[in-house]
Amino acid sequence: MSAVSHRLHLPGTSPVHRTPAEAKIVCAVVTVFAVVATPREMFWPFAAYAAGLVVIWRVAGIPPRWIAPRLLIELPFVVLAVLLPFAAGEPRTTVLGLSLSTTGLLAAWGIIAKGSIGVGISLTLAATTSVRELPGGLSRLHVPGMIVTIVVLMLRYVDVIADEAARMRSARISRGDDPRTIRQVGAAARGVGSLFLRSYERGERVHLAMLSRGFTGTIADFGTPPATRGQWFLSCVPAVAAIGVCVGAWVAR
Structure with missing residues (x-):
């Protein structure tokens, strides 16, 4: 879980x-x-x-x-x-x-x-x-399988992304950054972009791993x-x- x-x-x-x-x-x-x-x-x-x-x-x-x-x-x-x-x-x-x-x-x-x-x-x-x-x-409510997959994976990985965002913020602060000042808006925007790219790459890796394990496009209901x-x-x-x-x-x- x-x-x-x-x-x-x-x-x-x-x-x-x-x-x-x-x-x-x-x-x-x-x-x-x-x-x-x-x-x-x-x-x-x-x-x-x-x-x-x-x-x-x-x-x-x-x-x-x-x-x-x-x-x-x-x-x-x-x-x-x-x-x-x-x-x-x-x-x-x-x-x-x-x-x-x-x-x-x-x-x-x-x-x-x-x-x-x-x-x-x-x-x-x-x-x-x-x-x-x-x-x-x-699935029993006849929701399309793709939507079910998106919802389940979103719930599974939203916390992973939140933890990574927290680690990036800690890394910025340890290097002298103060995220509370308006001058750091640019750095925060670059951090968001980097987080988006990392999440996209992680999504590709997860998808390939699922396919290699026999994923057919539907999530099992256990x-x-x-x-x-x-x-x-x-x-x-x-x-x-x-x-x-x-x-x-x-x-x-």
């Missing part, structure tokens, strides 16, 4: 962990679409989505201290959302003495609420699904069993509930 799976996958024996990957992927995708389709003017649906996520985390045994730091990945979008109330136009309202755009406030709320719940759903899927389960799950009807039914419960909340929000709008 790759190092990235140790960072995103949280081993466990809960019913969520035991559910086959294809059922969890379908449930996650449908739920995300329901969250995105929910009108941003309504507040209670997002509270319902968040409550459902918390319930799933409890069932799966995912502690808040594990999930909270990983939610920070959406921080750049939060910063963008905070700026919208100041940049958008009329109509405006006064909040804590500040003149803010009503449209901008709603847009910021929509980005933060939908983004946070979407990231939470993605992290829940990653925490309960190991990399070994992905090939079989994606014998993971397909989802049963009962597992499909249970995994669809959160998705159906999310669709119900979305429809209820549009009706009550």
Whole structure:
């Protein structure tokens, strides 16, 4: 198992962990679409989505201290959302003495609420699904073999590339470079280019090694069993509930 799976996958024996990957992927995708389709003017649906996520985390045994730091990945979008109330136009309202755009406030709320719940759903899927389960799950969903291969290899080698980038940065610092200064932008750009070339060359070597070992264009699923009807039914419960909340929000709008 790759190092990235140790960072995103949280081993466990809960019913969520035991559910086959294809059922969890379908449930996650449908739920995300329901969250995105929910009108941003309504507040209670997002509270319902968040409550459902918390319930799933409890069932799966995912502690808040594990999930909270990983939610920070959406921080750049939060910063963008905070700026919208100041940049958008009329109509405006006064909040804590500040003149803010009503449209901008709603847009910021929509980005933060939908983004946070979407990231939470993605992290829940990653925490309960190991990399070994992905090939079989994606194949049973009839995802093209080339896409399955790209996804699996990306998850396998993204940590290798990150480690190499860290080593290159350490080498620059040991030679007197200060990456925090604007003068080092050129050196950083050359480092990115060098990392790209090394990654491309590594990809060619890995591909040749795979071909020499009998690679036929598809990733093996390691014998993971397909989802049963009962597992499909249970995994669809959160998705159906999310669709119900979305429809209820549009009706009550």
